[in-house]
Amino acid sequence: MPNQNPRRRPLFSPPPAAMDPPQPLIGISMSDMQATMERGGMDRGTLDLGFNMLLYLVYDYIPKPPVSPAAPLPLSGPSSAPDGVDRISTLPDAALANIVSRLPAKEAARTAALASRWRSLWHSAPLAVVDAHFLPDGGARGPLVIGAPSPREVTAAVTRALASHPGPFRCVHLTCSTMDEHRGEMARWLDVLAAKGVQELIFVNRPWPMDLRLPTTLFSCASLTRLYLGVWRLPDTGAVPRRAAFPNLRELGLCFTVMEDRDLAFMLERSPVLEILTIMGSQSGVRLRLVSHSLRCVQLSYSHLEDIDVVDAPRLERLFQWTTLGQHSSTGRKRRSRIKIGHAPNLGLLGYLDPGDNEMEISNTVIVAGTKENIVPSVKTLAYEVQFGVRNAIKKMPCSLRCFPNLETLHVQSKKNAEPTGKVNLKFWEEGGPIKCVLQAMKKVFFYEFRGLRSEVAFLKFIAERGRVLEKMVVVVASECFSSGGDVNAKLKPLTSAKWNSKACKLQLFKSPRKEGGVPVFSHRLASEFSIADPFDLIYYQESL
Known part of the structure; x- marks a missing residue:
């Protein structure tokens, strides 16, 4: 049995438990959805409450303003230099x-009253x-929502x-106005x-309607380096001038936005x-086709995508798919989303994949042996998200792992299923043949929301007994295992008593702070922080076993 580590402090403070958002009725527009719910007798207050939850997700994803009216100022010390000389005003322009x-903006304009030296600076x-x-409280109460x-x-x-300043604008955050009332x-x-010349634009519509179309003038903002759009319909790209483009745009976020395949392709082509590309909560199904020689990070959250096709992305390093919803067919059954990986030689980080719902296709072949x-x-x-109580969700996992022979770090989120439909034992993994990454490359394994299922134990035991270079295995035990009558030691015994291949491996056991398993814990703000090697590794568990 490997050495267990001593109790340690968390690297991050615990984030709030993730909440499953209200899922849109896939395949219909939000305005149609609103009308349907109102005809069904749902009152406006209940509608506003539900859609405010979605709007809060949008506010959570957009970048925070780089300036604040509540910035602390020093209260101690003299208000001016002892000799009365204004040295700040002597600084270069x-x-x-x-x-x-x-x-x-308001404080910047007020600097003109400081001294003659400052009058034209702003x-x-x-x-x-x-x-x-510009709100009475300066925005201290948080973002405005539906109903305010x-x-x-x-x-x-x-x-x-905007009219009084000649530009350029460092950043413009517009999130408070109900745009339908102020189209002009x-x-x-x-x-x-x-x-x-605006460099950063955060533009959020406070619905209704939730599919208000943006003017094509947006494509005239050629100076943009960062653009986030929330609760809009993308401009009609057929009416956009041929030469319009975003030649300086490095980060694009589309939050709860209505768009067609061609609209998304058009924006990527013109950037x-x-x-960095973030798509959060798209209101309509869309196929993502990536052809870009500049993209490094793609993040897809709370979206329903039929196809994710990485055609040609030579600089792509990270592809995140978090809480992604599959399309529904006319029969009401969920369609599996397809992930196709073509030319992406620098793709080093991928997840969360669901072997039961994601069909993976790798177009490039490599000669091996x-x-x-x-x-x-x-x-x-x-990173995987797997229902270990459902055999059909696990049976594709070995083939999936064989697609990544050089895999060093594996994160697995165990999804809770309503009713188990088949079990998988250790023999299942042994009969499938060798998995190269497990034998030769895998160094770290993180397993979240362990419930002691036979299938979970079989998977972890297979890794432990086959991993030759395994250095660390972290198992986070679901809180439900500690309820009255639960025997955690009995659930963990098959793992702790396994014949570990790597004697140097450390087994680290933690109690999950979450009452329910829910969706995978993941910080979307760390996704594009390239200085952080593994954004999935949020070691915030405070109670070791």
């Missing part, structure tokens, strides 16, 4: 403009405009701020931002330096 650009500094800062009054004074303040202002805002095998040799970190 570039340094002072940098200071002003880091202030909220006009030359790239300005940050965050509409929530439409802040017309905020909309007017944004119009004045919305169109003028985009015209101004395109003309004056030649795009590195004189035979052709469909493998992705670059993947070093992989």
